[in-house]
Amino acid sequence: MIELVNVEKTYFSKAGDIHALHKTNLSIKAGEIFGIIGLSGAGKSTLVRCINMLEKPTAGKVFVDGAELTAMNDAQLRKARQSIGMIFQHFNLLTSRTVYDNIAFPLEIQGLGKAEIDKRIRPLLELVQLETRADYYPSQLSGGQKQRVGIARALASNPKVLLCDEATSALDPQTTKSILELLQDINKKLNLTIVLITHQMEVVKTICDRVAVIENGDIIEEGSMVDVFTNPQHPTTKEFTKSVINAEIPEMVKNKNLSATYKEGSKLIVRLSFIGDSAGEPIVSGMVKRFDVDVSILYGNIDQLKDVPFGTLIIEINGTEGGIKNALEYLHQQNLKTEVIGYES
Template sequence: MLLIHLNNVSKTFQLKGQSVEAVKNVDLDIEKGEVFGVVGYSGAGKSTLVRLLNLLETPTTGTVKIADYEMLNLSNRALRAARQEISMIFQHFNLLWSRTVHDNIAFPLEVAGVAKSERNARVEELINLVGLKGREDSYPSQLSGGQKQRVGIARALANDPKVLLCDEATSALDPKTTSSILELLHDINQKLGLTIVLITHEMPVIQKICSRVAVMEDGNVVEQGNVLDVFKHPQQEITRTFVRQVTDPDDANQAIEEQLREEKGTVIRLTFVGGDAGKPVVSELIRACDVTVNILQGNIAQTQNGSYGSLFVSIEGDEKQLQDAIAFLQGHQVEAEVISDA
């Protein structure tokens, strides 16, 4: 079921007498209950795009539809009601520092006029959901970054929204804490069926919990699709750069350069997708084609749609053996890209 639909959406700002196009003619569909990622570097337009979903920014052109709401046609009162179903969490938490964990989470319920007994029951439920039992009376200054973000998530869930917008929600966190917050978001998505739109500049974040992704550059969505498909066949250079954040180890290039200096073999990048990532293809290759294979570097990334493996090898053999080896790999659904010849 389609929950979010953007049609030809653009946003132009007027800055110092000049027009700046932050978002350009974006078409986007997001299904109910999915975790959808938007990835791009700073200035790509992704944060502006997410603010167009709840009309914190008004599109210059185009239409925004969320659930049954034609967002641009709503009165101010109706828009306030719609926004209760479209919650948001932020990079820097935006907590009320003079309020306890309990009172931060209760705040949107107070604004909505929920009775105190019902409010307290809901807050207790959310505290348990996000793993903050025992910290109800703590103030934000007494919490770690991960705990602060858990408060932010609980507060965003208070009014039982249909959509959770996450604008760089893990960027201020260390890798271990980031992983725990992403696991929490995935758990919430599974338990509540909540639709999550996740904005980030880090492809490992997309890889961990998103089912589909849109890649933004210079205000445009330049590529979108199933995460595993995007990993397998990135169409744009910016997408290939993001995919390499996950699939290519940092020291892979160094290992390849060292291999080239030794002038041995042909360096090939192998790509495995889905179940093929766990198969012993390299050992079968050695036996079938009588070649010497030296493994340089490798990595297997897990996505919500399956695994994606990348392996750099050096193959030694004559021209026919090399061609037979590539044909063997392709026959086993392994993509083989020649990086350099000996």
Template sequence: MIKLENITKTYDGKAQVHALKGVNLTIEDGEIFGIIGKSGAGKSTLVRCINMLERPTSGNVIIDEKNLTNMTDAQLRAERKHIGMIFQHFNLLSSRTVFDNIAFPLELIGASKEAIQKKVADLLELVGLTDRQFNYPAQLSGGQKQRVGIARALASDPNILLCDEATSALDPQTTKSILELLKDINQRLGITIVIITHEMAVIKEICNRVAVIEGGVIKEAGRVVDVFTNPQSQTMKDFVKSVINMELPAGIAKMGITDQPAPGYDMLVRLRFKGAATNEPVVASVVQRFHTYVSVLYGNIDYIQDEPFGYLIVVIMGSMEQQAKAFEYIKELPIGSEVLGYVPRNH
């Protein structure tokens, strides 16, 4: 388990920079945890505090009940063997082959040639690069270079793998293959993976939980499907928009929406579903219970890993009293709901 307790990080200079401001996070063993934020939010500083490449100004970094902030440099070097890291720009040694790049950390700890040969062969198979072991980095694609970086990070059998913008330099198809590899590694080896990214699609694809960082502060955290379907911070709302369109379609926006109910106007409502709630017969229930009509104007269903979520924009028709009672009923259901406004009848 990784526990960050009230982590702050301040850089001194002509003007002090407060990169992290009292960060508290708990990352469970074996999960894939995402930390998402815009450029300059503090996410890379945060991940470097986890392995103590950056010493926090204050606070505690506790991994498997060991407080890394109290350790000497020698103790930290030993502890970092259990923490692998991969980077956006791969950081491979250009003068060494794929095999030798992966072998490098094993050479540093004095492993035998036989042990290195077996370990590297296993890692090459794991990342799908056995046929590339004698190539040099210049002969590899970006995705292949990142696979080498992943294999090298796994050479010391870490319990934790930190990924700092590991897919940012890759095209979408290559990104997908790298994320599938990371998910496979997590499931096969049980390694805890922490992913730092500014790409919501990465979080949506493989993370179990996510924390949103903005200005060095954690704005919200939780299960990806919960944060994704009900974002609280402006940062997460912006990220969600990059993956699924939550804006009103242009045709609906031009209907003459007002803020207040009035005779001759119908209620415009957005419904949010997730998990089993996507099977709720909401529209049919409202029609039957309140003898009114519901018009579906727009719908969108997607998946976060294997969990469905979606949105419906509907118009609840009828008298103002019928509309109000229908919405009160909807609010009691296990779905999200909000009134977007009121539109003229016979729109």
């Protein structure tokens, strides 16, 4: 649905040129929710603004829904932009217009008549649950309600793509949750492709299918959200994901007196991680049945990555050296990730 081919963006200024985006290639599929994460100044906003050509790329090509935006004249571009909606951190509503008139604004610009505009707006008000607020002014609304107006306005011209630049960053956690539910709802109902920039990992973890990490104008990591969150490669990605994934070994385990090798009577501590339907417990009980070992659970946690469960179990295996070795081999053969933390004597 969205294709960036060797897109570059340089801001030229007297104080010096800023290369905000280096050669960037990105492919976003129809109907997916794609997250873009990165530190402040990494180039996230530049990247999404290149998708709807609010910023003209210095080099490269941008395709949306099969059409090359970078080859269009202004009139063609205005038309193409109708299929790309955008919402913002600070909502960007017109303060002198009511909720209804804010949503109507892009349709008025398109030259639609009153009756047709009304026909479009009524179901949108219902979709964003603002039927009773149509005549309110933005100053009379909460942050969440303002963003709902922003979403309805963005959807007014029946776009195929919705770009969200930090759309929940100014909202409290409860309101963020309701906006994310709304975004997921319209993603499904309207088969809308959503590109979402955020520095909130919780947001990515809740709704994104795939994710790209951007740093200093380069995409440094990209993949399915579950893969990137459970197996981050780049140090920056590890830093981002550790705030929402319990990748750290708990203190009470770390504080144990651990060694790398078996000594008479020592117990092996391992961490098991499982994604999706493969669960930890049956594997542990299978191991206990097969080998002459005892197991105690030191720590357990189940996380939810969009709709995929991600579990972590830290166990202590007690037995003979041979028993522990066989048990570990058995774990390595299972459909889960097994990490040896150390031997406790």
